Amino acid sequence: MPFPPVDHPVPGTDAILRVEGTADGRDIGVRGDLDTADAATVEAVAAAAIGHGALGDDPPVRLLAHHPADRLLPLPEAVAERLGFHPRRDLFQMRRPLPVAADDPGRDGAPPLPLRPFDPARDAEAWVRTNNRAFATHPSQGQQTLATLEATLAEPWVDLDGFLVTDDPDRPGELAGSCWTRVHPATDDDPVLGEIFVIGVDPSQHGRRLGQTLVLAGLDHLAWSGVSTGMLYVEADNEPALHLYRRLGFAVHLHYRISTR
Numbered sequence: 001m002p003f004p005p006v007d008h009p010v011p012g013t014d015a016i017l018r019v020e021g022t023a024d025g026r027d028i029g030v031r032g033d034l035d036t037a038d039a040a041t042v043e044a045v046a047a048a049a050i051g052h053g054a055l056g057d058d059p060p061v062r063l064l065a066h067h068p069a070d071r072l073l074p075l076p077e078a079v080a081e082r083l084g085f086h087p088r089r090d091l092f093q094m095r096r097p098l099p100v101a102a103d104d105p106g107r108d109g110a111p112p113l114p115l116r117p118f119d120p121a122r123d124a125e126a127w128v129r130t131n132n133r134a135f136a137t138h139p140s141q142g143q144q145t146l147a148t149l150e151a152t153l154a155e156p157w158v159d160l161d162g163f164l165v166t167d168d169p170d171r172p173g174e175l176a177g178s179c180w181t182r183v184h185p186a187t188d189d190d191p192v193l194g195e196i197f198v199i200g201v202d203p204s205q206h207g208r209r210l211g212q213t214l215v216l217a218g219l220d221h222l223a224w225s226g227v228s229t230g231m232l233y234v235e236a237d238n239e240p241a242l243h244l245y246r247r248l249g250f251a252v253h254l255h256y257r258i259s260t261r
């Protein structure tokens, strides 16, 4: 379960190692300047930080590199290596201002689609099927079940008006795609963020620009809700999604290099 950040000061420096609880485990990053610290001290503090809250690697620990708008920096590579960490994934957080203007070139070629809010009683099973087909190779999103979907739907932020689906005209009862949005309240570091939380198109429909229409619909919903910054996360090697998001005016805001052991 997420827990509040815990700081581990590094003696002789103004730097701290911060451990943050996330839905996936624990994230560790550096805040401040480590230059004046010797490697052995950093390693000792990092080892203590990694052990914080639990023994061993349960819950898992990830080292994050946030670029370019750094809040937390990565551990020095040599220290991370000695502690057994290896880079596993690169993840981008992308943002764009909202609303998307009516004449924005990102709207060019987007097909009109009948969209409706997700209906749990009618759509849950079809959504899980389509989602798992769309995300078959994704490291975390491709193994949804009715139980995981129901658990997410029970979260307090869920607003079904911001969870849009489109039916598959060729396969009655199935969804061709969906776009689920989520609003994050403002924090000390960020304004209110409107996230494209999960966007998926059934593989049988890829390349027909359903994704473009669905993301635009999600962004329009967020803008109508008063949100002025759109945000999403994407794996750095997800070329089709990156192409789509760049075309829609998103730019990389944060780069997370995730190392695990």
Ligand SMILES: CC(C)(COP(=O)(O)OP(=O)(O)OC[C@H]1O[C@@H](n2cnc3c(N)ncnc32)[C@H](O)[C@@H]1OP(=O)(O)O)[C@@H](O)C(=O)NCCC(=O)NCCS
Binding pocket: 134, 135, 199, 200, 201, 202, 205, 206, 207, 208, 209, 210, 211, 212, 213, 233, 234, 235, 238, 239, 240, 241, 243, 244, 247
């Ligand atoms: C990402 C996704 C939603 C895109 O949906 P889509 O309906 O196929 O995409 P669109 O047809 O609207 O647009 C895709 C664009 O990417 C391009 N594209 C498609 N495959 C590509 C590839 N392998 N490499 C680069 N570009 C590619 C298309 O040519 C199109 O470009 P264009 O608008 O300049 O013609 C869809 O691929 C998907 O569901 N993927 C699996 C789930 C996923 O990764 N979701 C995003 C997680 S962040």
